[in-house]
Amino acid sequence: MKRVLLALCVLTGVAAADPKPAKPPINGGTVEVAPAGHPITHVAIDNPLGDVHVIGYDGKTLKIEPRKQAPDEEAMDRLRVSLVANPDGTVRITTAVDRDRESKPLARSAVRIDLVIHAPRNAKIDASVSAGKLVLENMDAGGELDTASGPISVHNVSGEVWTHSLSGSTQLVQVFGSVDVQSMSADVDLDTINGEHLVASAGKGKISGRRVHARDVELTTTDGRIVLEAEAALRGHLVVSSLHGDVDVRLHRHGAVVVKARGNRVELGTATTRTSKADGWVTAQVGQTDQREVAASVELRSRYGNVQFSIIE
Amino acid sequence: MRCEDCRRDLTAYLDGELADERGSALRGHLRGCAECRAISDAESTLRDGLRSLPPLDPPSSLWAGVQAQLAAAEAADAEKPRWRRTLARWLPVVPRYAFGGLAAAAVALVIWSRLHRAPDEPAPVAALTPTPVIVEAKVVPPPVDLDATADLAAEPAHVGDEYRQAADELLAQAPEIQKEWSDAQRQAFATKVAALRTQAERAEVGKPSRRAWEGLIRYLEGALIRSDVALAGGAP
Numbered sequence: 439m440k441r442v443l444l445a446l447c448v449l450t451g452v453a454a455a456d457p458k459p460a461k462p463p464i465n466g467g468t469v470e471v472a473p474a475g476h477p478i479t480h481v482a483i484d485n486p487l488g489d490v491h492v493i494g495y496d497g498k499t500l501k502i503e504p505r506k507q508a509p510d511e512e513a514m515d516r517l518r519v520s521l522v523a524n525p526d527g528t529v530r531i532t533t534a535v536d537r538d539r540e541s542k543p544l545a546r547s548a549v550r551i552d553l554v555i556h557a558p559r560n561a562k563i564d565a566s567v568s569a570g571k572l573v574l575e576n577m578d579a580g581g582e583l584d585t586a587s588g589p590i591s592v593h594n595v596s597g598e599v600w601t602h603s604l605s606g607s608t609q610l611v612q613v614f615g616s617v618d619v620q621s622m623s624a625d626v627d628l629d630t631i632n633g634e635h636l637v638a639s640a641g642k643g644k645i646s647g648r649r650v651h652a653r654d655v656e657l658t659t660t661d662g663r664i665v666l667e668a669e670a671a672l673r674g675h676l677v678v679s680s681l682h683g684d685v686d687v688r689l690h691r692h693g694a695v696v697v698k699a700r701g702n703r704v705e706l707g708t709a710t711t712r713t714s715k716a717d718g719w720v721t722a723q724v725g726q727t728d729q730r731e732v733a734a735s736v737e738l739r740s741r742y743g744n745v746q747f748s749i750i751e
Numbered sequence: 752m753r754c755e756d757c758r759r760d761l762t763a764y765l766d767g768e769l770a771d772e773r774g775s776a777l778r779g780h781l782r783g784c785a786e787c788r789a790i791s792d793a794e795s796t797l798r799d800g801l802r803s804l805p806p807l808d809p810p811s812s813l814w815a816g817v818q819a820q821l822a823a824a825e826a827a828d829a830e831k832p833r834w835r836r837t838l839a840r841w842l843p844v845v846p847r848y849a850f851g852g853l854a855a856a857a858v859a860l861v862i863w864s865r866l867h868r869a870p871d872e873p874a875p876v877a878a879l880t881p882t883p884v885i886v887e888a889k890v891v892p893p894p895v896d897l898d899a900t901a902d903l904a905a906e907p908a909h910v911g912d913e914y915r916q917a918a919d920e921l922l923a924q925a926p927e928i929q930k931e932w933s934d935a936q937r938q939a940f941a942t943k944v945a946a947l948r949t950q951a952e953r954a955e956v957g958k959p960s961r962r963a964w965e966g967l968i969r970y971l972e973g974a975l976i977r978s979d980v981a982l983a984g985g986a987p
Contacts, residue, residue: 486903516899535899546899566958568906584958586910602965604913620965622917639972641917658972660921679977681924739977741928 465506465514471523472499479527479579481557483565487517487533488552489588490567494559494576500529501556508549512541517551531555562597572606574599580615598633607643616652625662644683659683663743667750670695670734677737684743687736690750694725694733701738701745724749752780757787765794782912796901907957914964915951921971928975940974 471478478500483490488505502521508514516536523529533551535544552570557563563574563581570588574581580597583590585606592599596614603621610617611629619626619638626640628647636652638645644662651669655676663683668676669690678685689695697706697720704720706713713722727733738745757780763769764777781788922944929937947970951963 486906487899535903537898537900543898546902549899584961586906586913602961604910620969622914622968639969641968658976660924660972660976677977681976741976 465508465517466503469502469504469521470499471502471521471529473527474523474525476525476527478529478558478561480529480562480564481555482528482530483553483555483563484531485533485551485553485566485570486568487535487546487570488550488567489570489572490565491552491554491571491573492563492565492575492577492581493554493556494561494578495556496559497556498558500558500561502531503554504533505552505554506550508544513544513549516541516544517549519551519553569606670736672734673732674734675737676734677739679737679739680743681740682742683740684746685738685740686746687738688748688750689736691724691734693731694723694727695736695749696733697722697724697736697738697747699736699738699745699747701740702742703744705744705746707746707748752776754780754784754787757781757784758790761787761791761794765791765798782916788909792901792905796905907960911956911960911964914961914968918948918951918964918967918971921968921975925971925975928978931978943970943974 477498481492481500483492502519504519506514506517506519508517516538518534518536520532520534521529531553533553535546535549557577559576559578561577562579563577563583565572565574565581566584567588568586571591572583572585572588573591573593574583574595575591575593576595578596580595580599582600582602583592584602586604588606590601590603590606590608592601592610592613594612598616598618599610599613600618601608601610601620603619603624605623606621607624607627608619608621609627609629610619610631613630614632616633616635617628617631617638618635619628619640621638621640621643623642624640625643626638626645628636628638628645628650630649631647632651634652635654635656636650637654637656638647639658640662641659642661643659645657645659645664645666647657647666647668649669650666651671653671653674655666655668655674655678657664657666657678659680661682662680663686664678664680665686666678667688667690670676670692672693676687676689678687685701699706699721700719706720706722713720715721723733725733736747738747757777760769760773760777764774769777781791925940929940932940944967947963947967951960951967954960954963
């Protein structure tokens with residue numbers, strides 16, 4: 439491997455003097471990482487011990503503010519934040535608790551490391567947490583975010599964004615790029631999404647979307663309700679499906695839209711024309727198409743829930 | 752399976768001595784019960800730690816010393832008179848027999864008094880009041896104070912289990928939905944699910960495993976909720 443490891447810093451930090459002994463020690467400070475030759479293009483963060491908050495800014499350096507909490511000095515010494523900066527512009531930050539057989543057992547709930555990171559806007563961010571909050575804001579190169587049970591929040595981010603959550607809620611606001619959200623059992627909230635593709639599944643959780651504009655939209659839940667207010671893209675495809683949950687879609691249209699819906703009870707609103715029923719599907723078209731224009735297609739489905747569709751003129 | 756059953760069988764399970772059916776039930780319980788899983792992990796970690804200890808050979812002088820002490824004790828025993836040796840043999844069990852005899856006598860007395868009570872004799876008031884039932888206190892294990900390192904190391908596997916459970920829950924809905932499918936569609940679905948599942952089970956614990964389970968779940972959602980399988984094979 440030709441890649442040369444430039445720096446391996448272990449930020450142990452000195453425990454700050456605590457004026458009130460009753461309070462557990464808290465450790466802070468800022469570490470700044472300057473790009474080594476190549477600008478910082480990719481930051482990978484793995485913090486299973488607390489929150490990660492990444493904020494994009496116009497600078498070139500990476501500023502890391504680790505905030506450690508532990509019940510005593512001995513435990514504080516076991517908390518580690520490791521940083522590896524590679525010359526190709528990749529920076530990896532990980533947190534850990536040192537294994538120490540001689541110390542008394544240290545419960546995970548008793549310690550915490552929160553990371554606040556100011557990163558160059560153009561860096562792609564891959565971050566993972568366990569139960570802590572994961573926040574990404576003001577970035578221009580998207581990223582991939584992973585959580586077990588902590589909430590994910592993305593705000594004002596351009597570029598492709600992938601999120602993976604087991605039971606933590608996901609909130610995406612002002613994302614300009616393709617989005618892929620996968621949540622097993624928690625709610626997904628989308629506001630102002632503007633990209634080529636939007637794929638979101640929430641399992642047992644519900645999905646709510648506002649001001650969504652994407653050429654291909656695919657929203658799926660097993661149990662949760664789906665409420666979407668979207669803009670129909672020309673020649674776009676919008677597929678909203680749930681097994682048990684209700685589906686409620688309101689669409690702003692710029693051209694013709696063909697709607698196909700199937701559900702326990704289907705309501706396609708008053709603005710639709712040419713409604714027909716076949717094999718349980720209700721099909722309707724809103725607006726007229728000429729030879730050059732291809733209608734946007736909308737497919738709404740709920741096996742056991744109700745389906746509702748309306749046009750916002 | 753209840754938590755107390757799980758904890759009783761845990762040692763045998765970790766030793767690989769539990770029968771298949773019981774082992775499967777215990778595994779199922781561990782998937783759903785975080786507390787038992789934490790105890791199981793702590794026990795596994797302890798065992799791993801013990802296994803990793805270097806083997807220790809006792810010095811030969813140790814066994815020689817034990818033998819010498821045994822010989823000295825036997826020689827001293829031989830010196831005692833016969834009645835003292837007999838008494839020493841019976842003394843440890845005397846209290847047990849005495850207690851048993853007393854208990855038997857008490858039971859016999861109660862039965863005799865009930866049988867010989869006059870028919871018009873009112874029952875003692877005490878007999879009408881409910882006898883206080885002494886319930887054995889439920890043994891609540893102390894909270895497992897796992898070390899953070901063990902907890903962190905075990906987390907990826909737990910998360911993988913959660914994904915597996917989510918996939919299984921989705922798969923459990925398949926039979927009802929598949930009623931509308933053709934045999935070929937059902938076959939194609941089963942083959943694909945088996946392949947993705949094998950991939951997920953074999954994936955490295957951590958992110959690769961999570962991604963593989965997510966892949967299976969996405970496929971299940973597509974097939975079962977959006978009927979992608981049915982559409983791909985022509986509407987049923």
